[in-house]
Each structure stands twice: as C-alpha cells, then as structure tokens.
Amino acid sequence: MALQAPPERNRYVDFLRALSILAVVVGHWLVAAPYIKDGAVEGGHLLGILPWTQWLTWGFQVMPLFFLVGGFSNGISWAATQRKGGTYESWYSGRLQRLINPVLPLFLIWTVVAMFGTLMGIERGVVAMAAQLALIPVWFLSVYLMVAAVVPLTWKAWKRWEFASFWMLVAGAILIDVATLRFDVPYVNFLNFAFVWLAIHQLGFAGSEGRLPPRTALLWGIGGLIALGLLVGFGPYPVAMIGVPGSGLSNSMPPTLALLALGIAQAGFALALEPLGRRMLGNLRIWTAVVLVNGMIMTIYLWHLTAFVLVMVAAWLLGGIGLDVAPGSGAWWLARPIWFVLYIAALFPLIMLFARYERASGSDKEVPHWRLIVGLLLICAGLGATAAISIASPLGVTGVRLWLVALPFIGAAVAQFGPVHRLTQSRT
Numbered sequence: 001m002a003l004q005a006p007p008e009r010n011r012y013v014d015f016l017r018a019l020s021i022l023a024v025v026v027g028h029w030l031v032a033a034p035y036i037k038d039g040a041v042e043g044g045h046l047l048g049i050l051p052w053t054q055w056l057t058w059g060f061q062v063m064p065l066f067f068l069v070g071g072f073s074n075g076i077s078w079a080a081t082q083r084k085g086g087t088y089e090s091w092y093s094g095r096l097q098r099l100i101n102p103v104l105p106l107f108l109i110w111t112v113v114a115m116f117g118t119l120m121g122i123e124r125g126v127v128a129m130a131a132q133l134a135l136i137p138v139w140f141l142s143v144y145l146m147v148a149a150v151v152p153l154t155w156k157a158w159k160r161w162e163f164a165s166f167w168m169l170v171a172g173a174i175l176i177d178v179a180t181l182r183f184d185v186p187y188v189n190f191l192n193f194a195f196v197w198l199a200i201h202q203l204g205f206a207g208s209e210g211r212l213p214p215r216t217a218l219l220w221g222i223g224g225l226i227a228l229g230l231l232v233g234f235g236p237y238p239v240a241m242i243g244v245p246g247s248g249l250s251n252s253m254p255p256t257l258a259l260l261a262l263g264i265a266q267a268g269f270a271l272a273l274e275p276l277g278r279r280m281l282g283n284l285r286i287w288t289a290v291v292l293v294n295g296m297i298m299t300i301y302l303w304h305l306t307a308f309v310l311v312m313v314a315a316w317l318l319g320g321i322g323l324d325v326a327p328g329s330g331a332w333w334l335a336r337p338i339w340f341v342l343y344i345a346a347l348f349p350l351i352m353l354f355a356r357y358e359r360a361s362g363s364d365k366e367v368p369h370w371r372l373i374v375g376l377l378l379i380c381a382g383l384g385a386t387a388a389i390s391i392a393s394p395l396g397v398t399g400v401r402l403w404l405v406a407l408p409f410i411g412a413a414v415a416q417f418g419p420v421h422r423l424t425q426s427r428t
Contacts, residue, residue: 002288011281018293020065025304027060033327036320047244050328054240061241064263071204093367102298102357118399128392139387142380158205169199196255200263221268228261296355307347375415382407
C-alpha cells in the first residue's frame with residue numbers, strides 16, 4: 001500500500017493525522033490515573049493530582065491538528081468533486097459512512113457490557129464510570145461530522161473571502177467568550193464548538209492551496225503561541241487545554257479562545273515543518289508506518305479507552321495489582337512503560353477484530369439530501385448525548401439508556417447505510 005501511493009499524494013497530511021490520533025491515545029492513557037483507596041477504586045486524574053502536568057496539554061491536546069488536516073483533505077476532495085460534476089449527497093455520504101461505521105460496533109459492545117454488568121449486580125456507578133470513560137472519544141466525531149457537513153458553505157466562503165472567512169470565525173469566538181465570561185450568558189458558549197473548530201478547518205483550506213508557506217506559517221505559529229501565553233497569563237483561561245476535575249472553566253468543553261490560539265499555533269508550526277516532514281516521509285519505512293496507522297486510525301481512536309478499561313478491570317480482579325501506587329509518585333512514573341505495554345496488548349486484538357469496519361463499503365446509490373441531514377442529526381445527537389451523560393442509566397432493569405444507544409443506529413439506517421440498513425436490504 002505504501003508503494004502504491006500516488007506521487008502527488010501529500011504524505012505529510014497523513015503523517016499529521018496519525019500523529020494527532022496517537023498523541024490523543026498517549027495523553028488519555030497518561031492522564032487517567034485510577035487507584036485503590038480504602039478498598040475502592042478511585043478515578044484519579046493526573047492533571048488534578050500534579051498541576052504542573054497541565055502544561056503538557058499544550059502538546060498533547062492535538063485535536064486542532066486533526067481539524068487542520070480535515071480542512072486540508074475536505075477542501076481538496078470537495079474541489080475535485082465539483083470539477084467532476086459530483087453531488088454533495090454522494091460526497092458527504094461517503095464521508096459520513098466511513099466515520100460512523102466503526103462507531104456502531106463500539107456502541108453495541110458497550111451496550112451489552114453495561115447491561116450484563118448491571119444484571120450481574122455490579123454497582124451501577126462503576127458500570128457508568130467504565131462506559132463513560134470508554135465512550136469519551138465519540139464526542140469528537142459528532143463535532144467533526146457537523147463541520148464536514150457544511151464544507152460546501154465554508155469552502156465557498158474561503159474562495160470568496162479567503163482569510164477574512166477565518167477572521168470572521170475568530171471574531172465570533174471572541175464574542176462568545178465575552179458573552180460567557182463577562183456577562184454570564186448561559187449556554188451560548190456551546191456555539192464555540194462551531195466557531196473554534198470551523199476557524200481551524202479554514203486554515204486547512206489555506207494549507208491545501210499553499211496560502212501558508214513555511215515562513216508565513218512560522219509567523220502564524222509564533223503569533224498563536226504568544227496569544228495563548230497572554231490569554232493564560234493575563235486572562236481568565238486555565239493552563240490546561242482539556243478539562244480538569246474541579247476546575248471552574250474548561251478550555252475544551254466547549255472550546256474557548258485559548259484553545260483557538262493553541263490551534264493557530266499548532267497549525268502554524270505544523271505547516272512550517274512541512275518541507276522537513278516531506279523529506280522524512282521519503283523514507284519507505286517511516287511512510288509505511290504512517291500508512292499502517294492511517295489504515296486503522298479510527299479503530300485505534302475509538303477502542304483505545306476500552307483497552308484501558310479492560311486492563312484496569314483485570315488488575316482489579318487480580319487483587320488490585322499495580323493500583324495501590326499513588327498516581328504521580330516516582331514509582332507510578334516508573335511503572336508507566338509497563339502499563340503502556342499492557343494497554344497496547346489489550347488494544348491489539350480489538351484492532352484485529354474491528355478495523356474491518358473502517359474499510360466497509362456501501363452502495364453506490366445516491367442518498368437523498370433529506371435522509372443525509374436527518375441521519376446526521378440523529379447520529380450526532382446520540383454521540384453528543386453519550387459523551388455528556390453516558391449510555392449507562394441509574395434507573396431501569398437494563399441499566400442502559402436504550403433510546404440513546406438507538407439514535408446512531410437509527411440515524412445510520414435513515415442515511416441508508418450501517419448494519420440496520422444492510423439488514424433491511426437483505427430481508428427485502
């Protein structure tokens with residue numbers, strides 16, 4: 001596969017995609033620090049235990065890079081679709097299907113696990129904590145799917161106004177933060193899921209058209225970093241670029257102007273390093289590794305916390321082995337390589353089982369526009385609610401919010417793909 005890549009393919013974009021997802025995986029495995037206290041498992045969080053580690057999130061919070069890469073790829077793909085006379089329905093249907101198909105098995109498996117755990121008498125709080133942790137990754141997909149859905153509009157805005165389309169979104173993010181932090185306007189801060197991530201996505205458009213050459217990109221990176229330092233040093237924003245238990249303000253849920261500044265910095269530095277990255281990826285071994293990771297990237301992202309939970313459960317069943325070490329202590333840090341090997345060992349069979357869903361292909365039949373939109377809304381509602389409140393329920397016999405689990409499956413069926421739609425087709 002690495003040898004078959006066309007020469008015009010931008011290998012550096014694939015490298016950034018793989019790098020960003022692997023950084024998220026390592027970051028999650030590092031900050032989640034459960035330990036046993038008074039015979040019970042406590043869900044420790046490294047950023048709350050060791051405040052100095054919050055600075056590390058400036059490097060490990062790399063979701064901006066993924067949206068940058070998304071803008072780069074979506075811009076090129078949508079422009080090509082327009083040149084060939086393709087339709088939005090066929091273009092977006094393929095993207096929606098590739099992203100949601102790997103999610104459905106994850107939902108199904110954790111529904112069964114939560115139901116089985118509840119019926120076995122495991123404390124519902126423990127079941128809810130495990131399910132919530134394992135399904136954290138799905139929040140990102142709900143946002144990214146929405147961002148990709150409006151590519152025709154954002155691409156048109158880029159072609160007409162270029163960087164002004166980016167600065168308009170930045171202005172929107174500033175107004176939202178002022179309304180939230182200065183005037184305490186409730187719920188308006190959720191609009192920054194659109195303003196912040198669409199702004200970074202616009203920079204991806206700029207990168208795809210070569211509008212941010214290395215020297216210019218370096219200035220953007222420095223400017224973003226200076227802005228971030230000022231916002232954190234003199235503004236109300238916390239150092240951590242992800243949520244920290246007990247913190248009054250999160251920079252990521254929903255995103256703030258500080259996270260946007262981090263995204264500008266990361267985008268600038270990433271594009272400034274592109275010439276060096278392209279030369280590095282001329283090495284066949286390195287490029288092959290990038291191809292390998294990209295071939296199962298959604299599976300790694302979606303299942304890495306399930307692997308974490310499996311290792312924690314195994315340690316608990318073995319009498320809490322390794323969980324009696326205080327998070328953040330010297331012994332805890334020395335044990336991290338061993339735990340990471342265990343996480344990888346648990347993740348490997350999950351990749352072998354579920355990576356096939358990334359390669360699932362659908363029908364060439366064009367999906368009606370209304371089906372795509374309704375299906376998208378149902379899917380995103382299910383993914384967003386899962387990240388917010390968990391599929392596990394404190395009430396009911398099953399211990400599962402079945403209505404919530406059903407939403408992505410119904411959405412996939414409405415959009416005419418996924419297991420439900422294929423089952424219906426086979427019966428017909």
